[in-house]
Every structure is written in structure tokens, then in C-alpha cells.
Amino acid sequence: xxxxxxxxxxxxxxxxxxxxxKTANQVLEDxxxxxxxxxQSNKIILVLNKFVQxxxxxxxxxxxxxxxxxxxxxxxxxxxxxxxxxxVNKIRQLLDDVWNVEVNxxxxxxxxxxxKPEEEEPEAFTKKQMRVFLDSISNTKKLQFMVLKDTGMRxxxxxxxxxxxxxxxxxxxxxxxxxxxxKTKRARICYITRETEPSFLRLYKNKxxxxxxxxxxxxxxxxxxxxxxxxxxxxxxxxxxxxxxGEKYQSNDRHKKTIHSIRSYTSTQxxxxxxxxxxxxxxxxxxxxxxYIRNQDQFLEKFIRSENQLMIYDTSVIVDSDERxxxxxxxxxxTRQDMIVxxxxxxxxxxxxxxxxxxxxxxxxxxxxxxxx
Numbered sequence: 001x002x003x004x005x006x007x008x009x010x011x012x013x014x015x016x017x018x019x020x021x022k023t024a025n026q027v028l029e030d031x032x033x034x035x036x037x038x039x040q041s042n043k044i045i046l047v048l049n050k051f052v053q054x055x056x057x058x059x060x061x062x063x064x065x066x067x068x069x070x071x072x073x074x075x076x077x078x079x080x081x082x083x084x085x086x087x088v089n090k091i092r093q094l095l096d097d098v099w100n101v102e103v104n105x106x107x108x109x110x111x112x113x114x115x116k117p118e119e120e121e122p123e124a125f126t127k128k129q130m131r132v133f134l135d136s137i138s139n140t141k142k143l144q145f146m147v148l149k150d151t152g153m154r155x156x157x158x159x160x161x162x163x164x165x166x167x168x169x170x171x172x173x174x175x176x177x178x179x180x181x182x183k184t185k186r187a188r189i190c191y192i193t194r195e196t197e198p199s200f201l202r203l204y205k206n207k208x209x210x211x212x213x214x215x216x217x218x219x220x221x222x223x224x225x226x227x228x229x230x231x232x233x234x235x236x237x238x239x240x241x242x243x244x245x246g247e248k249y250q251s252n253d254r255h256k257k258t259i260h261s262i263r264s265y266t267s268t269q270x271x272x273x274x275x276x277x278x279x280x281x282x283x284x285x286x287x288x289x290x291x292y293i294r295n296q297d298q299f300l301e302k303f304i305r306s307e308n309q310l311m312i313y314d315t316s317v318i319v320d321s322d323e324r325x326x327x328x329x330x331x332x333x334x335t336r337q338d339m340i341v342x343x344x345x346x347x348x349x350x351x352x353x354x355x356x357x358x359x360x361x362x363x364x365x366x367x368x369x370x371x372x373x
Contacts, residue, residue: 007225008087008091009024009094010064011079011087012024012027012051014059014062014064015050015051015054015055018054018059018062019050027047028091028094028095028099029099031043031044031047031099031101032095032099032100032101035099035101035103041104041107044095044101045107045108045111045112048088048091048092048112049111049112049113051087051088051091052088052113052114055079055084056078056079056081056084056115057078058076058077058078058253059077062075062076063075064076072229072232072233077253078253080252080254081114081116081117081252082117088108088112088114089108092105092108117252121264122257122258122260122263122264123247123256123261124261124265124267124268125257125261125262125265126265127269129245129257130149130265131312131313132242133235133245134146136234136237137234141230141234143199143200144214144227145231145262146196146199146200147196147200147214148259148262148263148266149262149265149266149310150190150191150192150193150310151175151190151191151192151266152263152266152270152282152283152284153190153283154182154263155224155227155228155259156181156220156221156223156224157177157181157182158214158227159212159214159215159216159220159223159224159227160178160180160212160215161175161177161181161212161213161214161215162212162213163204163207163209163211163213164209164210166204171300171304172191172192172194172197172303173191173192173200173201174189174190174191174300175190175192176188176189177189177190177284181220182284184284188284189299190282190303191300193307193311193314194314195311195313195314227259231258231259235257244256244257245257266310267279267280267282267285269309269310270282270302270309270310273305273306273308273310274302274305274306278302278306282299282302282306
């Protein structure tokens with residue numbers, strides 16, 4: 001949560017400097033003083049409306065650096081209406097919590113004009129794109145994204161997974177996503193594919209029972225931010241050779257490929273393997289929670305049937321049920337029996353041929369004896 005506030009204040013600070021030549025803190029102080037003197041929220045609403053309009057525009061002249069070593073250069077771009085709504089709500093909360101400025105939420109909703117967002121789902125990675133992405137990232141990061149690909153977890157869920165949430169004794173490695181980790185507040189299970197298993201086990205064996213497997217911070221918001229920054233860095237790098245990674249929606253100027261595209265990949269591949277319901281069910285979409293609860297006992301069997309679709313590097317064929325295994329075994333046994341019969345026939349033919357040759361020699365010898373008499 002603290003990281004979220006820092007990010008929002010960072011954006012608000014750019015706005016205040018650009019619009020008023022003041023820092024965010026100075027502007028908020030001014031608003032608090034005005035409210036204390038007048039008990040009117042008109043000035044607050046005026047500033048927030050200006051902030052909304054500012055966020056809806058690109059600002060290519062404004063740049064900043066971020067990332068672990070502050071080496072990634074970014075320009076201030078226009079924001080999605082959903083993001084702007086979050087900004088406004090957090091600034092209102094900040095005024096309330098820090099300066100005791102009470103602004104009525106309903107009044108904010110009525111007076112501040114934020115356009116409705118145009119819904120655009122993140123575009124799922126294709127198998128080819130998933131391979132390009134995974135081949136382009138460092139080995140230390142690759143496992144994290146391989147696990148996202150296998151499980152369809154949300155980033156914040158992955159950041160909270162601990163060693164104790166993992167079971168390695170079954171047919172596939174099983175991860176239980178605890179209810180307190182999930183957006184829906186319902187626990188669910190997911191699995192690791194065979195191609196990811198060796199790397200996953202190496203990490204697993206080097207962790208303590210209660211240690212985070214992938215999270216870089218106990219604050220999942222901070223860990224989530226690190227993941228998003230990492231993904232954006234690799235996406236921008238890949239865009240130089242694969243332009244589709246840089247494509248954006250015209251409606252909101254957001255990238256078509258986001259970190260959520262990996263989750264969409266998981267759902268899509270599971271849908272191809274079985275059906276659309278399973279695709280939503282496996283990644284824990286809220287609408288399908290009822291079916292998830294009813295069908296938990298079939299999860300492993302369905303996952304194994306989906307595994308070949310999910311995998312990028314291991315392309316071995318996976319049979320999708322015991323019925324097919326049995327059928328293949330029966331066909332194999334029949335072929336083996338046919339080969340035995342064929343071998344016996346060939347042996348018999350060889351024996352007959354040998355006998356015929358022997359008899360021909362005997363007849364020839366008798367003919368020679370008779371000729372000499």
C-alpha cells in the first residue's frame with residue numbers, strides 16, 4: 001500500500017510542478033489550509049479536476065527514471081480512466097488521513113469528471129510469442145515467468161507463495177494459493193508442468209519452510225511493482241526486434257501485451273486443450289468459482305490433459321486419459337502378437353524351402369544314378 005501511495009504522489013508531484021510550479025506537498029498544504037478556513041471543498045474539486053484532465057494527456061516533455069538502478073527512462077503518458085479514479089480516491093484519502101480534510105465521497109463522484117474507461121482485455125501471448133519472451137529474459141527471471149505461465153496466477157498471488165504452500169510428492173507439483181493471497185478471497189490450487197519442474201525443485205530445495213519463493217518483499221504491493229517493472233523492461237527490449245510487443249490499443253494507449261497477457265495465455269491454452277469453462281476455472285475467475293468447488297477432484301487429470309498446450313519447450317505428446325493409455329497398450333500388444341505370428345510363418349516358409357531344396361538334390365542324385373546304369 002505504501003508503494004502505491006508513493007507512485008501516486010510521484011505523479012501528482014509532476015502535475016503540481018507543471019501546473020502550479022509547486023510540489024505536491026505544498027499544493028496539498030494549501031488545500032488543507034483553504035478547507036480549514038472555509039470548510040468548502042470547491043478548491044479541492046477544482047484542483048482534482050485539473051489533475052484528471054492533466055492525466056488524460058501525454059506529456060512527452062516530462063521524463064523520469066526508475067528500476068532497481070534508476071536506469072530505465074520513462075515519459076509521462078496519459079493514464080487510463082480506471083487509474084485516474086484510483087489516483088483521485090487516494091489523494092482524497094491522503095487529505096483525510098494526514099490533514100484531516102473531510103471531503104464527501106459522493107460529492108467527489110458527482111463533481112469530478114472522469115470518463116468511463118473503454119474496456120480492453122490484455123491480449124494473450126501466442127505460443128510463439130511466449131517462447132520469444134522466455135528466450136529473451138535472464139535465467140534468474142525465467143523461472144518466475146514460467147511458473148506464471150503454468151499456473152495462471154496473478155502477480156500478487158505469486159509474490160506471496162511460500163515453500164509451505166507447495167506439495168512435491170504427487171504426480172505433478174501442486175501449489176495451494178491461500179485465500180488471503182487471492183483477489184477473490186477463495187483458496188485454489190494449480191500445478192507446475194514437467195518442463196518447469198527441474199528448475200522449480202532447485203529453488204524449492206534452497207528455501208526455508210516459511211520463506212517466500214518468488215516475492216522480493218514481505219509487502220506484496222512492493223514485490224508486485226518489481227515484477228511489473230521487470231516485465232516492462234523485457235517487453236521494451238524485445239520490441240526492438242519483434243514490433244508486436246510494442247503494440248497499443250488506440251482507445252486507451254495501453255500496451256496490448258502486459259504481464260496479465262501471461263495469465264490470458266494460460267486460460268487460452270487450457271481452453272484449447274479442453275474447453276472455455278476449464279480455461280476460466282483453472283485460473284480462478286470469480287464467475288467460475290462454483291464450478292471450481294464442484295470439480296476440484298478432477299483438477300489434476302484436467303491439468304495433465306492441458307499440459308502439452310501450456311508447455312513451450314517440451315513438445316512430447318501427452319495422452320489425455322487412462323482410456324487412451326489402455327487403448328495404446330492394447331494396440332501395442334496386438335502388434336507384438338502379430339509380429340510373433342508373422343515370424344513363425346516366415347520360419348515355417350524357410351523350413352519348407354529348405355526341405356524342397358534338399359528333395360530336389362535327392363531327386364537329381366537319383367536321376368544321375370539311373371543315367372549311369
